[in-house]
Amino acid sequence: MRIGVLTAGGDCPGLNAVIRSVVHRALTGHGDEVIGFEDGFKGLLDGHHRPLDLNEVSGILARGGTILGSSRLERRRLAEAAENAAELAGKYGIDALIPIGGEGTLSAARLLSDAGMPVVGVPKTIDNDISSTDRTFGFDTAVTVATEAIDRLKTTAESHQRVMVVEVMGRHAGWIALESGMAGGAHGICLPERHFEVEDLVKMVQERFARGKKFAVICVAEGAHPAEGSMDYGKGEIDQYGHERFQGIGNRLAAELERRLGTEARPVILGHVQRGGTPTAYDRVLATRFGWHAVEAAHRGDFGMMTALRGTEVVMVPLAEAVTRLKTVPGDRMLEAESVF
Numbered sequence: 001m002r003i004g005v006l007t008a009g010g011d012c013p014g015l016n017a018v019i020r021s022v023v024h025r026a027l028t029g030h031g032d033e034v035i036g037f038e039d040g041f042k043g044l045l046d047g048h049h050r051p052l053d054l055n056e057v058s059g060i061l062a063r064g065g066t067i068l069g070s071s072r073l074e075r076r077r078l079a080e081a082a083e084n085a086a087e088l089a090g091k092y093g094i095d096a097l098i099p100i101g102g103e104g105t106l107s108a109a110r111l112l113s114d115a116g117m118p119v120v121g122v123p124k125t126i127d128n129d130i131s132s133t134d135r136t137f138g139f140d141t142a143v144t145v146a147t148e149a150i151d152r153l154k155t156t157a158e159s160h161q162r163v164m165v166v167e168v169m170g171r172h173a174g175w176i177a178l179e180s181g182m183a184g185g186a187h188g189i190c191l192p193e194r195h196f197e198v199e200d201l202v203k204m205v206q207e208r209f210a211r212g213k214k215f216a217v218i219c220v221a222e223g224a225h226p227a228e229g230s231m232d233y234g235k236g237e238i239d240q241y242g243h244e245r246f247q248g249i250g251n252r253l254a255a256e257l258e259r260r261l262g263t264e265a266r267p268v269i270l271g272h273v274q275r276g277g278t279p280t281a282y283d284r285v286l287a288t289r290f291g292w293h294a295v296e297a298a299h300r301g302d303f304g305m306m307t308a309l310r311g312t313e314v315v316m317v318p319l320a321e322a323v324t325r326l327k328t329v330p331g332d333r334m335l336e337a338e339s340v341f
C-alpha cells in the first residue's frame, strides 16, 4: 500500500509523533510506502511531497511543530481539491490519505472522502473542541504550559500586590482556560461559553485583599467576553458560527479591573507559546496511538473515518460525525472550578 500523510491547520504538539508512528507502522508493520505532502493540502494540490522513511522520522518524537509544514487553505482551493479528489489519489498512486488536523482539516477530509479519495483522518487541536473524541493531543501540552505560566505569575503578582489577567487560547471553547485555571489555582476563570460579569471579578479581588491575600490571577480564554452592560466593550465581529467575538480581551479586562479596583493589573497574553515546543508524555502517547490506528484503519479499508479516543480506547468514528458541532465546556465543569476559587 502507498499512504500519503499531511498536517494542516494550526500546528500542535504531537503532530510529529503521529507522522513517526504512521511511518513505523506502515513500513515495518505492513511493508508499505509513505509519502508526506508538504504544507498541508497545498502540497497535495501543488505536487509538493517527499518519501518518508525511518530515517526521516528518527528523532522527531519530542519535537514540536511538524516536519511536513502546515497551512490553512482557502475554501476555494479546498473545493478544487474535492473536485479532483479521485484524480489526485491516482496522480500520486496513493491508496490512502491520512490528513492530520482540526475541525477545518477534518471538514476538508470529509469533502475529499465524499468525492472518492480514500481518507482516514486524525484529529488534532490544542483546543480539545472536536466533539467525537474525548481528547485531542496537543491539549495536554497547552494546559501544562498555561498552568506553569499561572504558577509563575502568582509569585510575581504576590510580590507586587497586582492582579494578573492571563489570556490563553480558545476562541470558541474554553477547555484550556478551564483546565489550566483549575490546575494553576486561578482565582477567576472566564470562558467563551458563559459571558462573565466584571463586577464578580472586582468583588472576588476585593474579598481576597480584605482577607490579606493582596494579589489575584484571572485566567481568561481569548474568546471570552463580558456580559451585556458589564463593561463598555463596543461591537465585536460575527464569526462563522454566528457568535459575536471580540479581540484583545486580556488587555481590555486588565485595564478595566485596574480602573475599577485602583490596584495595578497586568495582562499576559500567552498566545502561540501554548502551541510551540515539545509535547508532554500524554500527548506523545495519544499521537502515537492515533498514528497506529490510522494505518490499521487504512488496511481494513475503513475510509471516511477518523481516529478518536473514547475512554481509554482508540476507536474509529465517521468523519461526518466528527465535524458537526464543537465540543464546548458544559456548565457543571465551571461549578467544580468555581468551588475552589
Ligand code: F6P
Pocket: 010, 102, 125, 126, 127, 169, 170, 171, 222, 275
Ligand atoms: O485552533 C488552534 C488555535 O491555536 C486557537 O486556539 C487559536 O485561536 C488559533 O488557533 C490561532 O490561530 P493562528 O495560529 O492562525 O493565529
